[in-house]
Amino acid sequence: xxxxxxxxxxxxxxAGAAGLMCAAQAAARGRRVLVLDHANKAGKxxxxxxxxxxxxxxxxVAPDKYLxxxxxxxxxxxxxxxxWDFIGLVxxxxxxxxxxxxxxxxxxxxxxxxxxxLLAECEQQGVEIRLDTAVSGIRSLDGDLYRYLFxxxxxxxxxxxxxxxxxxxxxxxxxxIPTLGATGFGYDIARQFGLKVYAPRxxxxxxxxxxxxKTLSAAxxxxxxxxxxxxxxxxxxxxxxxxxxxxxxxxxxxxxxxxKDGDSVTFDLLPGKDLAAELRQQQHSRPKVxxxxxxxxxxxxxxxxxxxxxxxxxxxxxxxxxxxDMDALANGLHQWRVKPAGxxxxxxxxxxxxxxxxxxxxxxxxxxxxxxxxxFIGEVLDVTGHLGGxxxxxxWSSAVAAAEYV
Numbered sequence: 284x285x286x287x288x289x290x291x292x293x294x295x296x297x298a299g300a301a302g303l304m305c306a307a308q309a310a311a312r313g314r315r316v317l318v319l320d321h322a323n324k325a326g327k328x329x330x331x332x333x334x335x336x337x338x339x340x341x342x343x344v345a346p347d348k349y350l351x352x353x354x355x356x357x358x359x360x361x362x363x364x365x366x367w368d369f370i371g372l373v374x375x376x377x378x379x380x381x382x383x384x385x386x387x388x389x390x391x392x393x394x395x396x397x398x399x400x401l402l403a404e405c406e407q408q409g410v411e412i413r414l415d416t417a418v419s420g421i422r423s424l425d426g427d428l429y430r431y432l433f434x435x436x437x438x439x440x441x442x443x444x445x446x447x448x449x450x451x452x453x454x455x456x457x458x459x460i461p462t463l464g465a466t467g468f469g470y471d472i473a474r475q476f477g478l479k480v481y482a483p484r485x486x487x488x489x490x491x492x493x494x495x496x497k498t499l500s501a502a503x504x505x506x507x508x509x510x511x512x513x514x515x516x517x518x519x520x521x522x523x524x525x526x527x528x529x530x531x532x533x534x535x536x537x538x539x540x541x542x543k544d545g546d547s548v549t550f551d552l553l554p555g556k557d558l559a560a561e562l563r564q565q566q567h568s569r570p571k572v573x574x575x576x577x578x579x580x581x582x583x584x585x586x587x588x589x590x591x592x593x594x595x596x597x598x599x600x601x602x603x604x605x606x607x608d609m610d611a612l613a614n615g616l617h618q619w620r621v622k623p624a625g626x627x628x629x630x631x632x633x634x635x636x637x638x639x640x641x642x643x644x645x646x647x648x649x650x651x652x653x654x655x656x657x658x659f660i661g662e663v664l665d666v667t668g669h670l671g672g673x674x675x676x677x678x679w680s681s682a683v684a685a686a687e688y689v
Contacts (some may be wrong), residue, residue, distance in 0.1 A: 289412075290429055291317040293689045294448040296418055297469070298325035300659025300678035302454030303401040303412075307494065308686030317446065318405070318412045319435060322464040325412060326398040328456070331463070332633075332675070337394035339373065340679070341672035342386030347578060349677065350540055350667045352481060356641040357666050357677065358648070364683035366676055376400045384641055387671045391530030415439045421451070423654065430656050450689035452658040455634025455680070459484055465629075469663035470638065476654050479640035481665050485570040485632035486540040489531035489622035490548070500525045500590045508582060510534050511554040517541040523550060536670050539626055540636060550619040553581055562604065565676035571604035577601060590616075634674055638665040649685035658685045 293309050295302045298320035310316045316326075323561060329337055344366045349357045362465075370388070378400060379391035390396045415666075421433040429447040437442045455469035470480045492500055503525035510523040512534045524532030524658040538548060567576060574595055578587035589616060594612075604612075629635070639659050644651050649664075650674075660681040668674040 289317075289444060289446050291315050291446065291448045293317070293450045293452060294319065294431070294446055295452040295454055295471075297454035298304050298322070298412055298662075299400070299454060299456050299659075299661065300326065300329055300595065300675055301456075301682045302452070303398075303405055304451055304679050305454060305660055305682035305686045305689070306410045306412075307401065307404035307408050308683050309689045310405070310410045312686070314450075314689065316408075317408045317448070318410060319416045319418055319446075320412075320414050320470075321438070323415050323418050323439075325402065325414065327463040329398045329401075330394050331460075332394055332451045333389050335394050336389040336392075336577070337397045338383070338387050338672040338675065339380070339387050340369050340388050340676045342366065342382065342388065344673060344676050347653060348669045348671075348673045350486075350636060351641055351665050353641045353665075357680075358644050359646040360680040364680045366682075369676065369679045372404075373397070373400065376403070376534070379499065385487070385671060415436070421475065423476075423656075441648050450656045450658060452660060452685060452689060453663055454660050456662045457638060459485060459629045459632040459635045461629055469478040469659070471644070473639045473663075476651065478643040478651065478653075481637035481640060483635040483637040484669050485626050485628050486636040487528065487536040487628040487633035487670050488539045488628065488631060490535055490539065490621070491625050491627060492529040492621065494622070495622040496621055497529065499589055500529055503586060506583055506586055507532060508552055508586070509554065509684045511551040512538045512548060512653065514538045514546055515543075520554060523552075528627070531619070532625050533670055538634065540634075540667060540669070542623065542626075544625065545622075547620050547622045550621065554617045554621055556581075558616055559610050562609040562613060563606075565653060566604060566609070570600065572601050574599045574601060574604065603689040624677075633670065634662060634667050636665075636667045638663050638667075642663050646685065648650070648688040648689060649681055658689060660685045
């Protein structure tokens with residue numbers, strides 16, 4: 284029989300990266316901690332992240348790798364619990380990992396290594412984790428040390444009870460990948476207590492196309508090229524992947540966080556080259572080479588065929604090209620402007636941009652300035668990292684910051 288009213292020092296809502304980390308660290312300080320989640324399993328996003336290998340942090344964490352309406356907010360927490368601190372924790376559990384590229388750290392084995400580490404830390408410190416649990420009716424009680432009271436129901440067993448706690452930590456993440464059970468629940472709690480929430484939108488997400496470029500992209504589906512991409516004065520150098528619906532790959536996921544509806548995105552499809560000069564040099568040294576074959580050498584046969592289709596005849600050789608032809612071809616490849624119709628949305632988005640306004644919480648403690656004992660950590664806040672392990676590091680850093688004060 285479940286007790287009707289249960290008291291805990293700290294309740295964490297959300298058994299993801301930030302929630303589990305915060306719970307373990309708070310319990311290590313001697314706090315009695317309860318973690319609740321409506322999902323049937325803890326850490327679902329951890330398990331599917333990084334292609335199932337969890338890109339758990341990055342060697343090169345820095346504040347400029349994060350988007351927020353207040354770019355300074357993340358600095359304090361990131362400085363106090365760094366990537367090196369988390370790597371130390373991973374090492375202490377004997378988890379093997381490797382750097383993939385650009386400082387991105389992945390498990391050698393699989394993402395469950397990281398989740399099991401967090402669950403082991405929680406278990407060791409006596410954290411109680413309850414899944415399949417829906418929370419409602421959160422209210423604050425004036426004058427009571429255990430100032431938060433809410434209703435909980437185990438959706439499997441149908442058991443209903445109430446929880447009262449001194450500190451309430453919202454670690455519910457954002458609405459990205461709803462098939463894993465992600466919702467905007469944390470935003471609702473923030474709004475209920477009168478906090479400002481920046482409207483969330485999908486980040487680190489593929490673009491969809493509807494114009495003539497969609498035909499090209501669909502024809503090239505599966506083709507990948509190293510590119511440089513620019514949008515709103517932000518630049519990334521990484522891989523572009525053509526898909527049936529539009530454009531993807533790390534270069535696109537990165538730039539998508541800076542893109543807004545109606546913006547154009549410019550790709551340099553052959554970065555680091557001066558194609559106008561190279562074409563002239565090749566025309567001089569290899570005049571009889573087919574244009575298509577020249578471009579295929581730099582890209583792929585498939586790309587060359589579809590890119591040149593409708594622009595030049597199949598049998599065009601380099602000797603046939605005028606100076607204007609070469610300039611137009613070079614310009615088109617160095618400055619391919621695309622106007623995305625939209626993004627794939629939360630279905631595939633790795634993160635949600637926006638969230639609880641960071642001006643509402645302390646950058647030192649993650650505690651709400653107007654609502655003592657209410658904390659927000661991780662993705663639910665208006666802090667979004669670049670692709671490459673930065674969002675996990677924000678989860679760890681913000682969780683530890685809060686854990687010292689809950």
